[in-house]
Amino acid sequence: MAKAVFCDIRDTLGIVDYKGHLVLYRPTSVDLLKSLKAMGLRVGLITNLPSDVSTQAGLQMVKDAGIDGFIDPDGFVTNHDANADKPDPAIYRFAAAKMGLLTEDCIFIGENLSEVVGAQAAGMGAVLKPFPPGREFLQKPLAAGQISDTSSGRLSEVLLEEDHLIAKRIVLSAVKLKEKLDALGPSDEVRTLLRPMGLIVWLTNNFVDTYHHRKEEEVLFPFAMMCGVDPADLAGTLVDHDQGRAYFRAMGAAYRRVCMGNRAATVEFAALLGAFANLYKTHGKYEDDILFKKIGDRLSDQDDALMADLIGRIGPPDITLYINLIAMLEKELGL
Structure with a gap:
């Protein structure tokens, strides 16, 4: 025993x-x-x-x-x-x-x-x-003590916020990578930073946008409106997503130019990293503290169970690949 x-x-x-x-x-x-x-x-x-x-x-x-x-x-x-x-x-x-x-x-x-x-x-x-975290607790209701000014106590809210913890690691890596790019002198070799630059481009396009934006939040928002959430409360977040996608596409283009030997593109890439990090620091806090609570406050127990089930079904069943790539990125940057 x-x-x-x-x-x-x-x-x-x-x-x-x-x-x-x-x-x-x-x-x-x-x-x-x-x-x-x-x-x-x-x-x-x-x-x-x-x-x-x-x-x-x-x-x-x-x-x-x-x-x-x-x-x-x-x-x-x-x-x-x-x-x-x-x-x-x-x-x-x-x-x-x-x-x-x-x-x-x-x-x-x-x-x-x-x-x-x-x-x-x-x-x-x-x-x-099990990973992602929380999937082994899907049927466990949250205690009333979890409810606060920034939490509805709903399980779907907790699962979305846990994914934000993963995305936050990408944002922190973007800040660190920008510092390294900004510190490069005219004769420094950019090639030493190509790997973390490529990892950031891949993760923002294939995890942040393709998975978290499109397959979680933007799939769930219509259900939130069915439960009475004001579309105006969702509008700002959707605009942020569009802005983020523009940064991600531009980062990808700048990265390809860097790989082709265009040194000036590193400055543009660094600027895009800074813009992405600034946007998502504010964006993530708004969702965690305001938007997700507004949605959770409108959900019934049945609604919450449905949305938690959707979170588990609509994305990849195992995001270990993304976590391993983030860990690789952090190691490249010395985080």
């Missing part, structure tokens, strides 16, 4: 949107941790931290996210302490021993298959957590 559960952190419980800052998937990560505690299990975390992030800084990140109260006093384990990185079985054995348990007394939960296999190789039970 299991006595403890260890969870991965990044992309399992939330998004690390910048070094030392964890944005939880809400409410799903908190629901998961509550459920594990309710089962009588001790809860721990196993995480790989960068060489310049200490164990204490990693623990502070967990405290800042507000989930340290779920974690056993001996349950926070990093690669620095274990002298091994996941998926090396040694880190899982170290984690179990730190809690005074055998590996077979423990379960590991994570979204990364190799890390799950590493836990199994160490003798732990292991579960691959």
Whole structure:
């Protein structure tokens, strides 16, 4: 019988949107941790931290996210302490021993298959957590405590906002890439930045626009109007989408010109990155704090279930590809 559960952190419980800052998937990560505690299990975390992030800084990140109260006093384990990185079985054995348990007394939960296999190789039970986040909680109603000035408490709203956490990583990468392009001197080699430039172009066109805009929000908006949402409340967001598409197309054209040796096009590409980032910082906040709440406030339980089901059906069943490409982009930029 299991006595403890260890969870991965990044992309399992939330998004690390910048070094030392964890944005939880809400409410799903908190629901998961509550459920594990309710089962009588001790809860721990196993995480790989960068060489310049200490164990204490990693623990502070967990405290800042507000989930340290779920974690056993001996349950926070990093690669620095274990002298091994996941998926090396040694880190899982170290984690179990730190809690005074055998590996077979423990379960590991994570979204990364190799890390799950590493836990199994160490003798732990292991579960691959579904991704995108929240899909394993689709039938779980949200508690009234989730309702606030910026949240209707509707599940469809939470799922859309969780996709925004993924898109935010692309925006932050755009800001970083613009900084690198702006810092290039006249004789610096642009070719070193072609890969992150190409990844940004691909992700904005194939994730942000094709998936998130067209297959989620713009498919759901007609249902929102059926529930009484004023079309005027949606109009500004749709104009933003059109503006974003114009930036994405222009970025693609500028990128091709850069690849053809046109150095001047790098300046135009950097300017487009800045315009895209500025637009979506405001756009995402408006949707999260105002528009999605207005829609959620109009939904019945049946409407919410329908829209949550649509979110799960109309896009790709697995967006791991996009997450891996974003991670590749972040690595290229040193994020």
